[in-house]
Amino acid sequence: MVEISPLRRRMIEDMTIRNLSPATQRAYIHAVAKLSQYFRRSPDKLNLEDVRVFQVHLVENGLSWPALNQTVCALRFFYRVTMRQADLPELIPHARVPRKLPVVLSAGEIGQFLKAVRGLKNRTALTTAYAAGLRASEVVRLKVSDIDNQRMTLRVEHGKGGKDRYTMLSQQLLQILRAYWRLDRPRRWLFPNQDGNNPMPPDALHAACRKACRVSGLTKRVTVHTLRHTFATHLLEAGSDIRVIQVLLGHSNLTTTARYTQIADTMIGRTVSPFDRLQIEIVPPA
Numbered sequence: 001m002v003e004i005s006p007l008r009r010r011m012i013e014d015m016t017i018r019n020l021s022p023a024t025q026r027a028y029i030h031a032v033a034k035l036s037q038y039f040r041r042s043p044d045k046l047n048l049e050d051v052r053v054f055q056v057h058l059v060e061n062g063l064s065w066p067a068l069n070q071t072v073c074a075l076r077f078f079y080r081v082t083m084r085q086a087d088l089p090e091l092i093p094h095a096r097v098p099r100k101l102p103v104v105l106s107a108g109e110i111g112q113f114l115k116a117v118r119g120l121k122n123r124t125a126l127t128t129a130y131a132a133g134l135r136a137s138e139v140v141r142l143k144v145s146d147i148d149n150q151r152m153t154l155r156v157e158h159g160k161g162g163k164d165r166y167t168m169l170s171q172q173l174l175q176i177l178r179a180y181w182r183l184d185r186p187r188r189w190l191f192p193n194q195d196g197n198n199p200m201p202p203d204a205l206h207a208a209c210r211k212a213c214r215v216s217g218l219t220k221r222v223t224v225h226t227l228r229h230t231f232a233t234h235l236l237e238a239g240s241d242i243r244v245i246q247v248l249l250g251h252s253n254l255t256t257t258a259r260y261t262q263i264a265d266t267m268i269g270r271t272v273s274p275f276d277r278l279q280i281e282i283v284p285p286a
Helices: 005-017 022-039 048-060 065-082 107-115 120-132 136-140 171-184 202-216 224-237 242-249 254-262 265-270
Strands: 153-156 165-168
Touching (some): 005 022, 005 065, 022 048, 107 202, 120 224, 165 242, 224 254
């Protein structure tokens, strides 16, 4: 086995000076030792390409993303502080957690889910979340005065980032909200808590969503945000402009909205291939 004790001592001294905890020190030493053992050479004799090969090895062996990034921190510390190499540490890349695509319901699954919601207020609130693409915090803070049946819009105050915006009010949602108002008679808040003076807490909406998910029999995990994802995806599949969807959702960055193009399945079938625009015939060989 390669002798790395002098380097180990130097590294421990450096970590002590930097006030790293004993647990972090052990993890850092272990990471550098694993690098050395993998190549059977002292780590001060390894270069950036060697470090990247080692990272690939760790990924292929199923090391978790947090453990991978802890290894990166250890190696950066070793080369920057202990080995006094200014440039190499910044070239050692952190592992990026793969971004999962959101769960999206079909039109039939949306109907199945909403029918399973118990309670008039809960069902109306979750219907609004889907029909207007709202976050849970935005749904519960809707006021009766936010409904504009002339312009067919819902006003969303203090959305994410403290921004106000308008989103769509569908004709069907308007009829549902009118029926709900006639039965429940909310005053200020559209979906008030039990005393009627404050909005219902988001946790109550999340709980109603979880219960409906169990009752509905759907195999997909449904959250309030799933309804928002589904709203955006269904709009995109219906041919709505992605920039309009961006405004409706209140996204500051179009890139955030653009990820729905990866799950809008019907868009693929409707997209015309450039080959179809060519007026040519391919004669099969004789």
